[in-house]
Amino acid sequence: MKNRFKNILVLIIIACGFWYIIQYEGLRLKGIDFSLKGNKLELNQKDKLVNKNNINANTALVLVNSEYGLDKNYEPKDLTIPSISFASGVNEEERHVAGIIIKPLEELVSTAKAEGIILIGNSGYRSYKSQKNTYSSRVKSEGEKLADAYVAKPGFSEHQTGLCIDITNKDRYFVKGTKEADWLAKNCYRFGFIIRYPYGKKNITGIEYEPWHIRYVGKEAAKYIYDNKITLEEYLEK
Ligand SMILES: [Zn+2]
Numbered sequence: 001m002k003n004r005f006k007n008i009l010v011l012i013i014i015a016c017g018f019w020y021i022i023q024y025e026g027l028r029l030k031g032i033d034f035s036l037k038g039n040k041l042e043l044n045q046k047d048k049l050v051n052k053n054n055i056n057a058n059t060a061l062v063l064v065n066s067e068y069g070l071d072k073n074y075e076p077k078d079l080t081i082p083s084i085s086f087a088s089g090v091n092e093e094e095r096h097v098a099g100i101i102i103k104p105l106e107e108l109v110s111t112a113k114a115e116g117i118i119l120i121g122n123s124g125y126r127s128y129k130s131q132k133n134t135y136s137s138r139v140k141s142e143g144e145k146l147a148d149a150y151v152a153k154p155g156f157s158e159h160q161t162g163l164c165i166d167i168t169n170k171d172r173y174f175v176k177g178t179k180e181a182d183w184l185a186k187n188c189y190r191f192g193f194i195i196r197y198p199y200g201k202k203n204i205t206g207i208e209y210e211p212w213h214i215r216y217v218g219k220e221a222a223k224y225i226y227d228n229k230i231t232l233e234e235y236l237e238k
Helices: 002-038 057-061 099-114 128-142 144-150 179-191 219-228 232-237
Strands: 120-123 164-168 193-197 210-216
Touching (some): 099 179, 099 193, 099 210, 128 144, 179 219, 193 219, 219 232
Antiparallel strands (some): 164 210
């Protein structure tokens, strides 16, 4: 009888220990980025200061890919239309980008112009809602398998961060070898941008080469990524 009582007491003590650890872990996560964790956005160590209420320079390093998505309510801070030219037919929403990239983007486009290169905006911010519409109409017309191959599932497009924009040229033919694409690849790091989906890196980024899609990460990260010919995924893991 005495022994059984002892055993029960030991079990209670162990259970209390576990309970304490779980509570402590929960609080620790809350202190860092609970709101985003709660919304399924797993943040990298480097991004732990980022959350909805504390948008700062670290936001530029948030990772969104097929593994890490954004909540349906996530909207970038200070969505604004930059003073650059847009291709005809670009809708109102996609002319917007996050406030943090307005200045670097305008500087990039005006510097390019001064160097004889005309860059045109094609697609910036895409809300969760419009991603959902695009995805479901693609599923309807082509089936889920093909839709998954070409369109991000809602919440998994980097365009929802407002930190990236697709660039084009006046011919709407933005491929490697055109002077505009080559200029962008060589110079965007100077303004804090990277070619987010470089050639030959699909195994890491999950996305085919896209010479037109530039992503703001800040000047320091952009230079490192450019110099070392790596991706954002590799940079965040280093
Ligand atoms: Zn894009």
